[in-house]
Amino acid sequence: MTEVDVQQRIARLEGLLSRVLQRRGQPRSAPAPENGMAAAAPPAAAIDDEVVDLADDDIVEIRESSLPAAAPARAQAVVPSPVPPPPLELAPIVQPPPRVQPPTAAARVEPPAHLEAPPPLALEQLPVEPESYSGPITSSDIPVAYEPEPSQPPPAHDGGMGWPSSIPPRAETPSETSFAESEPPPPVQAQRPTFGLDFDDEPPASSERSIASSMDEALADAAAREVPLKTPPPESGPQEAVIIPRSSALPEPDVDEALPGAAEAARIAEGVPTSAQLGNTVTLEEGSEVEFEVEAPAESGRKESAPPPSEDFEIRLPQREAGGTYDSKLAPPPEAQSELDAHRERAAAAVLAPAEPAESVDALGDTLPDETEVFERSAVRHGPVTSVTGAPQRFRPGSFLELLDASLKLGKD
């Protein structure tokens, strides 16, 4: 295919597009028949446009940013499929593009039997509007899967026709869907690319690249395209760094705005004191010479621990053997002298007169200090400690006369 052919085809397609745009505002076909079925085919007189014959290799990308958003949904393109297109046998009912139904609702609904299909029309007789002539695409008419070739750009995701799935479209009752009354169906978010023309989406960047023929070429291409990464977020993928042109580059940063310590490091490297050093420096005058003598500790009963004090300024406590010892030549404190004398006097008195009865507390009150009071028990005198009082002797008269005499004595003074 030469470049001239391509240009011609583009021109023809543009003409086709312009006609499509012109007919957008026109009313649609006749009212729906009684059975609610939309007229599948417009009258033949309406088909006065030239029929564009597109072959498989007529796949082009027409980018028309001025097209309305609804246009892609109505745009129809030739299905580029290796499978030959279905016979141009128009279905009596123009169905909306098949919708992806959940698997649970999957049920193939055959078209009503009583509806007879109109005679097939030739491709040239079809109206220009692609949506009007889009035959019912069933799952059996569409290839099971579409695997684009590596060299082909991926089809647009947003198209008037979604990728047909293996799930048959939901059967719709004629009453709820008619071509005449129906509004254009909402765009179906297809999961796979469609074969329709895409006027909105930009082709991916990868589609403009040439496919490497070998691994080495691919690696070389990747190396050439490699750009520095700028803090790629974990989920967003690599981002190209924004290269600022040299002309618009920012001015050189000031020294103060440079990294902290850079200027100081430079000054230190040059042997010049830093500003902080200069600010904190205080010049001291030299003082007079003073001799300091460090006297060694006099040897005494206190014995330091064996290891010398280390340089970490730890204080060594006296060892256990030095505890409890004192110098016998030490003089008692003056405030304790009086108590000590009193104690010695009491000790001497106790040795000289141990058998004397203890004096009363009142007598000792003058000699003893106020804080100490001694209470001693007097000596035990030897003698009968216990005394037994016997029971009174019972009167036991030996005779009646004795009892009588005793009784007669009672009450005598």
Added chain:
Amino acid sequence: MKAPFDPTHSLKFDLGRGRVSVDNASVRLVLPVDALKKLCETAGDDAVHDFGFSIGTEIGRRVANRLPAIQLASIEDVVEHLGGEMALMGVGSLGIERWGRALVFVVSGDPFGASGEVLVASLLQGAMQRALSREVLPLFLSRDGEQVRFLATTPQAASKIQAWLANGVKWGEALAQLQTGAS
């Protein structure tokens, strides 16, 4: 040594001659109690006292006869013989209580009742005097039903006890006070 009281053949009835005698010595009378009581009531305390004291002397004599060593006789022996003689005369049963040093005679079953206290007391006094040669004043203490208690005391002590009893002191407390003061 205990000498039991033996009243065998003590009382004899001579129906031919119409006499009742005790040990074939003294003649007795068998009289109705009520008649005697009326007599005592009309005779006065002194006559009753003399009547009773004479009866007691006779009893004492008989006891002394039965107990040759009555001075050494025990309390049981005296109660045995004295009580026996009183019973033989039909003036009640004799008992003795010792409250410390006090001697209390207990006569139960006397036929005279409340009006016979002087008679019984005089009887005991005569018996003691005759048998033991002791001047005893039996002082009435109490009567509990058929039991009458008499304290063997002297006239001096009797006046004190009567004063205490007149002040409401119980006869037991009076005996205690008597012994406390005596000791």
